[in-house]
Amino acid sequence: MPTQMPFEGLLLGAALTVVGLIISWVVWRRRGASAGLRAVAWSLLPLAFGLVGLMGLLASLAGQLVRFFAGLVLDPLAWAGVAVAGLAAVLWTTGRLLRGRRGGAGRPAENEKQPKAAPGRPGSPAVGGAEPGKSTPAAGADDDFAEIEALLRKRGIS
Template sequence: MPETLPIAGPMLGAALTVVGLLISWVVWRRRGAASGLRGVAWSLLPLAAGLMGLMTILWRLVADLFGFFVSLVFNPVVWGGVAVAALAVVLWVAGGVMKARGVGVRKGGETAAAEKGRGPAAGIGAGGGAAGAAGAPQSGQSGQAKGGKQGTKEQTGGDEDFGEIEDLLRKHGIE
């Protein structure tokens, strides 16, 4: 088969050129010489590619892609690869969603302190003075003393959204 591939490229290029020249003739008759000449120029490119050997490369590429898709349909090992690739995509998207929500992200020293002060208790107590500032570290400490259950809820942002919503409602005079 490799002996026939060098002749297949120029033959394929010539066939595509003939089809393109027929289309260019129709375009020349309907739209004029300028459009027809541009069509002839485009039509000669497959022949040039075939004579340079590029059409042989394209032929091999198409044959390899066809062989890949045929093996994809009939080979269970390839389906396993597709399943692993799909799992990788799902994990990538899930990690991005978790990172956007702040779930499972380790904070630096200053960032963690800022996040504790920005919790729901600080948002509610912000108008009341020091009560909100004193309430946030206590909830974080008590959560660590109880095994991290309450601290984990604060890190996941479960009530943080409601605190922000309540602040917005108060800002607009809705209570």
């Protein structure tokens, strides 16, 4: 348990909270109570961080990130790492696109053997999804649809 409160972190948290509460008031007036209450909740977080003692840690983290990105700009080895990460992202995206075109499972022969499910009915075969040459009407189909299916089969469209 800390015996001494970091006064600078508490002051910074309080100042950020006051600024956030002013912005929250504007948000409340323009967008209503719901958005205003959410903005007040976000505004109270810097004060909470200051009271807990996390403001120094957050300031240190922000400083480290600034140093990292400033060093990244001038380091050719870091740019090589960024290029490799970009290449990995392009390859991953290309692989996903190719997988989507093949049908997803990677085994097109198996996908063709299984009848496709009708929309809205998982597990039931789609109209015309039966094996060629078999003339079984879809389960629960009306007589009108059975006549249409028979006409389509007669003309070789299934």
